[in-house]
Amino acid sequence: MSEEDFNSKKIERATVAISHLIENSLGNLNIEQMEIIKNRHKLLLDQQIFWISQSDPNRFAKDLMEYANWLCDFIGDAERDFWAE
Numbered sequence: 001m002s003e004e005d006f007n008s009k010k011i012e013r014a015t016v017a018i019s020h021l022i023e024n025s026l027g028n029l030n031i032e033q034m035e036i037i038k039n040r041h042k043l044l045l046d047q048q049i050f051w052i053s054q055s056d057p058n059r060f061a062k063d064l065m066e067y068a069n070w071l072c073d074f075i076g077d078a079e080r081d082f083w084a085e
């Protein structure tokens with residue numbers, strides 16, 4: 001398995017999307033919400049280490065996309081709560 005397998009376009013796009021969300025969309029979240037994101041992100045990193053050790057970039061890409069979707073939904077819900085107050 002080559003390192004390129006873990007640098008696929010799918011993984012790259014998900015990583016860029018996650019980075020964008022983290023850099024630009026967390027301003028209205030409270031400390032508890034940030035802790036939830038931090039814990040979920042740590043789980044993603046643990047999964048990444050595992051899937052690299054298993055030489056399975058496709059499974060890592062799936063976990064990465066799942067996290068990106070979760071993060072987007074979580075931020076959306078937090079924003080709705082913030083603006084409803």
